[in-house]
Amino acid sequence: MQDDKDKRQGDAPEGDPAKTVLAPKPIVPTHLSHDASVGAHHHDGPSRSRKQSRGDRPHSRKGGIPRGAKVALVCAGVVGGVYLGGVVAWSRVLMPNTTVNGEDASLKTAQSVAEEKASTVSNYSLAVSGEGLSLTVGASDIDYASGTDTIAQAIQSASNAWLWPVKVARGNNITVSLSPSYDKDKLAALVKAAVDKVNASATAPTNATIAYDSSSKTYAITAEQQGTALDESAVEKAVEAAIDSGQTTLELGSDSLQQPTVTKDDENLKTAASTANSYLAATQTLTVNGSTAATVDADTISKWVSVGDDLSVSLDTNAITTWATGDLSKQYDTVGTSRTYTTPYGKQVTVSGGTYGWVLDGSSLAQTLAANIQAGKAASVEIPWKTSAATYNPGGADWGSRYIDCDLSEQHVRMYDESGNLIWESDCVSGNTSKGHGTPEGVYTIDSYMGTNQTLIGEDENGDGEPDYKSQVSYWMPFVGNMVAFHDASWRSSFGGTIYQTDGSHGCVNLPSDAAKTLYSLVKVGDVVVVHS
16 A cells, blocks of 8 residues: 555655646546455545645735725724714704705704794784785784604705715705695685775776778777786785795785786787778768768777687678668758759748658668678679659758649649649648648648548547537548548638638648549649648
């Protein structure tokens, strides 16, 4: 065994022992004897060589952290400890150079600062002024209160102890809301009362609108006006914001006033003006028998244009109808109007009243005008009439040459033909003026009730239950309905003169029988009758 050991050692190459240690481990053949195997299992040489190789390695003897690194690690540990200590410390109290809502809070706890802030709540008040309003809101007026814990949490969160080195150096200015709670209904009531007091004598704003300018004959935009009335909602919001932020004074500005809802730059307003002006451009020329009678211009049309609160523009057709049947009819109708003319026998007469003449069809005309104006269409329109006369001659005779002239002052009746020739005349007896039965003056026509052999039945003016008279006439030529007529009066022996003043008829024009018969043969329904003095 020893020889084998020496032999194995002797087989090792000469040189550096370290190289011997690095030699590969011998391979024991599988065919060795039992003794050789045992010897190989308990060999000491190689084991000592491995131990020696581990112990002789230079790096194992020189290993470890360099001195400079050790110093750096120690410093880092010290700094980290100081930093973490600061984090812990300033998590409990506020760090130096800290202010809360502008007041120094250094080295105080967040809770103590919160309690200080909350303690001022009971004495809180807000003075509101401006735009005519003066209001003081006290804490007790609105049940004002503040949560200490909530404030403390906000302060602590804003402090941010993890950044203490920076905040200590630069300053830590914390702003927190006192998070007040209060009765908003009570506050709203206070604001409403104050605003109502101001608005009682304030002027409301006016919206921009369009208005007719007679000088330019157009609709122009009128700018909005601010006014002095307060907007209750705006004031309430401003006051709430002031209370929420802890303000003690609040000066209201113009934004607290009621604001116009439509300004001069509103596109809808511009559209409305354009639409209205298209109506004004539709001038209507009214004609009678082709001759101009009237002009419907911008001044007139502007009275019919309506601008709604929603800036919709419409044409008031009812107003057009009212104008056509009213003012226009008064200007151009001749029925019942005063007419001045000279009779064929040279007498100048002024007569008014009656049923004959021109009567404008206002409703029909209004429809035509409205359609043209809404379409922006200028047009010439022939005036439609309900009734017409022989000629259009406002203020003068419009009945032509053929007519019956009844002169009450002369108690004489004349009839002229189409050429103006006198074809019949007679004295008469008209209505009894002393009893208020005078024959009505005016311009009339013979109506369709004319006939022969009529019975005239009077009224019961004496109250005896019977008609005052019953008279039989042969020729009945009515001109005021079926009540007043030319007729024969066989019961009279004389006509003309002043008989009518005391012994006249009940309104009819009495004629001698022969004269009535002749007149009846000449007249026809529609012939004009002019009764005058």
